[in-house]
Amino acid sequence: MIAAAARRRLRRQQWLAGVVMLAAPLLASSLPPAGLPAWIGPVFFVAGLAAFFPNLPYFKAYKHALIATGQALGGDGEAQAWAHLVQAQRAGLAVAAAPALVAAVGLPLGLEPVAALLLTGASLTLWLLYRLPRLLQ
Known part of the structure; x- marks a missing residue:
C-alpha cells in the first residue's frame, strides 16, 4: 500500500x-x-543556461534514492526509501524548473522567444530524467 501511494505521489x-x-x-x-x-x-x-548546473547534485541524489528504493523493496526500510525518493524527486524537479522560470521572467524583459523556447525545452528534458523507471512501477 505504501509503494502504490508513493508511486501516485511521484x-x-x-x-x-x-x-x-x-x-x-x-x-x-x-x-x-x-x-x-x-x-x-x-x-x-x-542565466538560464547557468541554471542547469545546480541540477547535477540533485539528479545524483535522485539516482541514489532510486537505487536504494529498488534494494529496499519488500524489506523493513521500504517505507523510508519511498519517502526519501519522493523528497529527492521533489527537490530535483524544483531545480529542473529553474531554466523555464528564468525564461518566464526574461520574456517580458527582452528575452527572445526562441531563447525562451530553448530554455523551456531544456527544462522539460531535465523533467524527463526524473520520471519513475519501469522497474519500480
Missing part, C-alpha cells in the same frame, strides 16, 4: 512540475514588453 508531482514548466513561459509571453535595453535578453539566456 507521478502527480512530476506532472505538476511539468505543467509549471510549460505554463510559466506561456503566461509570461502574454505580458507586455518592458522596453529595456537589448542587452538584457542575452543576460537572461546566460
